[in-house]
Amino acid sequence: xxxxxxxxxxxxxxxxxxxxxxxxxxxxxxxxxxxxxxxxxxxxxxxxxxxxxxxxxxxxxxxxxxxxxxxxxxxxxxxxxxxxxxxxxxxxxxxxxxxxxxxxxxxxxxxxxxxxxxxxxxxxxxxxxxxxxxxxxxxxxxxxxxxxxxxxxxxxxxxxxxxxxxxxxxxxxxxxxxxxxxxxxxx
Numbered sequence: 001x002x003x004x005x006x007x008x009x010x011x012x013x014x015x016x017x018x019x020x021x022x023x024x025x026x027x028x029x030x031x032x033x034x035x036x037x038x039x040x041x042x043x044x045x046x047x048x049x050x051x052x053x054x055x056x057x058x059x060x061x062x063x064x065x066x067x068x069x070x071x072x073x074x075x076x077x078x079x080x081x082x083x084x085x086x087x088x089x090x091x092x093x094x095x096x097x098x099x100x101x102x103x104x105x106x107x108x109x110x111x112x113x114x115x116x117x118x119x120x121x122x123x124x125x126x127x128x129x130x131x132x133x134x135x136x137x138x139x140x141x142x143x144x145x146x147x148x149x150x151x152x153x154x155x156x157x158x159x160x161x162x163x164x165x166x167x168x169x170x171x172x173x174x175x176x177x178x179x180x181x182x183x184x185x186x187x
Contacts, residue, residue: 009061009065010051012051013051013052013061014065015041016037016041016048016051016052017061017062017065019037019040019041020032020037020058020062021062021066021101022040023036023037023040024101024104024105024108025101025104028104029104029105029107029108034048034049034052034055034058037058056114059112059114059115059118060114060118063105063115063118063119063121063122064118066101066105066122067121067122067125070122070125070126073089073092074086074089074129076089077089080133080136081129081132081133082133082136082137082185083130083133083134083137083149083181083184083185084178084181084182084185084186086129086130086133086153087149087153087177087178087181088178090153090154090156091153091156091174091177091178102154102157103157103158103161105119106119123150126150127143127146127147127150130145130146130149130150131143131146134146134185137185149181152177153177156170156173156174156177159173160173
């Protein structure tokens, strides 16, 4: 698991990335443009390009920022990373602060190959964590089962995330998922 970013970003860049994620969450990924982001950040396009020279640089920074947030949550989760701990981490409110962002990024990756490639890196890391935890638990099919768990945990937000029709069922769904995982992989 990578614990630090390759490039150090400034506090202002973090603020801009946070604003970019808010635009995606509130207005959809198609609303995020360099000009819109500059206006929303209270700056001119040239000033934004000082921080993120191109769209590609912005996309790379945004996905790297999300990946680092994911890694920070994992670090707080503690060791050893068991299936139960990973599942609880993925279902906590901490991990769900980006409820409205991830579905938009999933959609964005369908039209932005760069975003697709970058998100695949995060998912590969996530898959490896689940697969390793399953191997350590002696699971005979760790990769297939890790993919199944990843699909279950990731899709939860699509159905019960903030603003979704079944949002009121979220707590019950979390309980069912965690009960299933406890029965299947009890610590």
